[in-house]
Amino acid sequence: MGTLWQGGNIYTMKAEMDKVEAVFTANGLIQDTGSLSELRAKYQEEIDTVHHLQGKTMFPGFIDSHLHIIGHGEKLIHLDLSALQSPEEVLQALRSRSTQLAAGEWLIGEGWNENQWETPRILHKDELDAICPENPMVLNRICRHALLANTAAMEMGGINRDTADPQGGVVVRDSTGEPTGYFLDTAQEFIKAVVPSMSEEHLTAIVQTAVDDLHQYGLVGGHSEDLNYYGGFTKTYNAFKKGIDGIKRKFRAHLLVHHEVIEDMAAAGLDYHQGTPYIEMGAMKIFSDGALGGRTAWLSEPYQDEPENSGINIHSQQRLESLVQMARKYGMPVAVHAIGDKAVEAVAKTLQKFPLDNGRRDRIIHAQIVNEELLGLLEQLDVVLDIQPTFVASDFPWIIDRIGEKRLKYAYAWKSFLNRQIPCAAGSDAPIESVDPLLGIEAAISRKSTANGETYQDHERLSMYEAISLYTKGSAYASCHEHDQGKIERGYTADFTILDKDPFTIDPEQIHTLKVEQTVVDEEVVYQRIQ
Known part of the structure; x- marks a missing residue:
């Protein structure tokens, strides 16, 4: 038995402006496309659900080709500094959060960006120490290629003026050679290595939080790189399997595999495109x-x-x-x-x-x-x-x-x-x-x-078509799924992003005003906008 999707604009993305009147899906796949009358007649004995789009616009499901799913979840639960417009605002946010900390608890902040401050500068460890000298603090820059740490965190990481820069990283120092608390690229590992590891249960909850949020943006899948962090390959992969179980949550997670855990992947008996119906191994990641x-x-x-x-x-x-x-x-x-x-x-x-x-x-x-x-x-x-x-x-x-x-x-x-x-x-x-x-x-x-x-x-x-293609056909091609994802075509996954309006008919500078009405993964509506 299956579902007939009709009553709106259905763009297949097979070619620019290519549309169909109706789509029939069953067993998680697109079985056929065509006119409403044709599909009704052809599949009348198999259609048990009719999904009326109410004039909305349906696309193949949008897939983010490069994100960090667990990092996205962390941003949702940690102190988010990304919208703050000055160092003073950042410091005030840190003061506020510090009052909520238990003794020895880490203060973790995400997303500070000095380039959006009127007078860009990098905060110094002394400013962080003045806020919570007894609690270790780490503040990830928006690019995640740099972080700030206070003295308590640096002491835990064994950092002092004699610490040498690692290959591919810099411990930023002042004119006297003293570390300032600013760490670039691979030097971040001095601090990250001593941040307490999350439990598998907590990691699973972060995956679930992230996926629930991604659904509301119309995303049916994403290509993510997380497996070398958060306690290693096995623990992180288990968190993904529990968090995206295909029952309570459905999401197409294509996981890039950092070179440091590629042998762990092989030891687990996994290869490219192997995993679960919703989680698969991707390419080997290198920085x-x-x-x-x-x-x-x-x-x-x-x-x-x-x-x-x-x-x-x-x-x-x-x-x-x-x-x-x-x-x-x-x-x-x-x-x-x-x-x-x-x-x-x-x-x-x-x-x-x-x-x-x-x-x-x-x-x-x-x-x-x-x-x-x-x-x-x-x-x-x-x-x-x-x-x-x-x-x-x-x-x-x-x-x-x-x-x-x-x-x-x-x-x-x-x-x-x-x-x-x-x-x-x-x-x-x-x-x-x-x-x-x-x-x-x-x-x-x-x-x-x-x-x-x-x-x-x-x-x-x-163009509009080129831009939307990047999130549909483009992402599918990047993960070698061009034959089963990224288009509304027979044999492809029944994954759809449904918008309230047709983006091809509005001012392109108003695209941000569009609303995701529904997100569909494996024929199932996993997100429904509340009117």
């Missing part, structure tokens, strides 16, 4: 550089506003190659974080040197700064670029100070990628940005800064 906000993204030329600095390469070229070879030993594709053009170049050349020949597909995550030569190289590779459209809205105009006008031509070059037939998928990088795909779609089309309302790089704007 090759940092982020632009903290000036740790690896650039071919120095930062405009810090001429002695070109960023950080997390791994030497030899180490990067050995990691890709490790993935190839397991027949695995890789998904490599690379923001700066030097990092993208190192990754692209490594993929060219060690190609994958089993039909699985490599990914480069972010690729925010490229150049003409790199575009030519990327065209030759069987690689998908995971882009984050909302970065345009949040990074401009401060990014111009970082990289200068000259490099803007090939910065956040989404349209250039598509024009050269370089496959792209879109995500939010939540909790770094809002997980709302409608904000990403609007940013891809308008390229308007949320800081000053100005538009940047008109020539890189996407």
Whole structure:
């Protein structure tokens, strides 16, 4: 028995403006599409439910191609600093939270961003110590490539003026050589290693909290990288299996596998695309550089506003190659974080040197700064670029100070990628940005800064169809699911995102005003907007 979906705008995403009048689903799959009369006649004995869309608009289910599901859940339960507009507001929020702490309890904050403060600066450990000297404190920067820690946390991590910088990281110091409490990229591990581990039950609850929230944004799935943290592969994978059990919660979780736990995955008898009906293993995750906000993204030329600095390469070229070879030993594709053009170049050349020949597909995550030569190289590779459209809205105009006008031509070059037939998928990088795909779609089309309302790089704007495709067909292609996800077509999953209005008929700069009416996973309505 099955369900007939009809009574609204149904976009298949097979081609631009391709629509059908009705869809018949059964056993979690799309069985047929066509006219209402045809499907009624053909499946009259099998239809036991008719789902009337009431004039709403249905798409294939939106999938976020790059987020951190547990991190998103943490942001929902920890102290959220992302909307605060000054260091004074941050310090006041910390004071308020500190009054709620038990003796020795950690104060954990998420998402501070000095670039949205009128006078950007980095808080010093002394300011944190003045708030709660006895309680360890860790404050994750919005990019999660930097954190702040107070003295209590640093002492627990064994940090002092003699602590050496690790490969791919920096312990920021003052003019006397004393650590300031600011840790970049791999140096964060000094602090993260001593933050108390969560129980599996608590981790499961965070997964559930995150998924419930993701559903309300119309997301039926997401590609996430969590398995190397929170107590290791087994514990984290168990939390996902319990949190997304396919009974109480349904969500398509495609989990990237950090290179440090790839052997744990293999020991568990798992391979690419294996897992449960709702949780599967993805590509092997590697970090090759940092982020632009903290000036740790690896650039071919120095930062405009810090001429002695070109960023950080997390791994030497030899180490990067050995990691890709490790993935190839397991027949695995890789998904490599690379923001700066030097990092993208190192990754692209490594993929060219060690190609994958089993039909699985490599990914480069972010690729925010490229150049003409790199575009030519990327065209030759069987690689998908995971882009984050909302970065345009949040990074401009401060990014111009970082990289200068000259490099803007090939910065956040989404349209250039598509024009050269370089496959792209879109995500939010939540909790770094809002997980709302409608904000990403609007940013891809308008390229308007949320800081000053100005538009940047008109020539890189996407069409409505291109932008929505990134969250449907694009995400499916990135995870090698182009034959069963991302379209409304026979044999594809019965996963849908239903909006209150047709985005093709409204002002693109009003996309954020659309409402998700329903989210459907495996034929089941997992979210219903309350009128």
